[in-house]
Amino acid sequence: MEFISTDAATMSPIGLFLQADWVVRAVMIGLLLASLWTWTIILSFGFRVSSVKKAIDRFESEYREADDIDEFHRRAAGREQPIARVFAAGVTEWRRSTSGKAIDREGTRERLATAMGATIAQEVDKLADRLNFLATIASAAPFIGLFGTVWGIMRSFTGIAKEQSSSLAVVAPGIAEALFATAIGLFAAIPALIAYNRYSHAVNRVEARLNRFADGFHATLSRRLEMEA
């Protein structure tokens, strides 16, 4: 452990952590876990959004090339992708509505739109599930860090009162360790804030693309409904 510097003169996080008292330590550990989870969400969300976008691109091109909707449905509806589920929901609703003898066209159109809209909303909800955690971290982590800092500085001042000395050597380590709490708070909050803004935008775009696809599919089904009649 010799190569890990733990004295106050270095900016070693371990040194600062070991000098802090238990409240500041708890704040530091909490913020560190928050930062870890934030980055987990950022990375996994990045993977998921990119895979969803790729899937939408591929699905749309295949859909345009497909001649028969039923044949395409057999081939593609089982995929574990939001756009496939939206497509499957539309086809399912279509089959249910057209299986009877009398076909209510207006009712079928409404049901198709509702079914696909509900599926889109569900998929977007699933996708954006973790984003609220990013928002919470972005707004709360600086305050938690600030709490640790205030606590540590209070402790430094009581140290001054106890030692009857206001020299920098008495105060400085406590303030450094206290400020480290705010530093970790910002360290967790800044990526969370940036990622939240970017991923909210990404989710909105995915939702818009799903809506466009659903509208196009709805138009196709609606046309077929008139042809079949």
Place this chain on the structure above:
Amino acid sequence: MNRTEGAGLTIALIGHVALFGILSVGFLATPNPLKLKPTPIEVALVDQVALESTSPTPTNEEPAAKLSPVEAPIEPESAPPEPAPNPQPVAKPQPVQPKPAPAPDAVKPAPKTPPKAAPAKAPARASTRPVAPTGRLDGLLNGINDKPAKSTSTTPPAATVGPEQKAALSAAIIRQIRPHWAPPSGADSDKLRTTVTVRLNEDGSLAGEPRVTAQTGVTDSNRAQASLARDRAIRAVKLAAPFKLPPQFYGAWKVIAPVLYEDL
């Protein structure tokens, strides 16, 4: 938690451990901690302190102008006198003894003189003086007179103050001021050195208002404390009065100018 979140967690964990590991091995350590250390104060240790003055060493009068007229041969130093030959002079007078027999009074001094001469010779030989005693006493009083010695020394006789007394006096002054000295504290406050000058009466009380005559070590960071240090220095000197100092050296502490600094 699904597969992508597992991958994300792994990558995030590795990243955090790497970042804090790099920080912990002193990657961001203060580049030169030596610059942050305060420069030490120069201290002169005076090991000899005394409150009593030692008399100045006077130079003696000039040596006698005249030496013995006869120069004795320089005796070899390599031959120290043996104690054995000493009895010989005692033995010599023995043949003379029969001669003054009729006068017994004269006999007594006769044997005494030779032994006396012998011890007188012995230390003379032992010393490295080039001139041997000749037994003649003329010239012995040359250079000795009744007038007081004419000293070439410029040292004033008697109780003036030497460096040791000055050191002891300033130490005594500082010792009496220290309990009343409350220096301001803050950044760089240890660099402030405030000189307070005040005139004292013979009973040690203040003869005038103390004044700050010099203040050194003022930097940008302790400029706020400089005036506070001046006020407190004057206050400390006022509180310390009357000073208890040896009255025989009043000339040395008629005006005192102690230098006050943080770690007095």
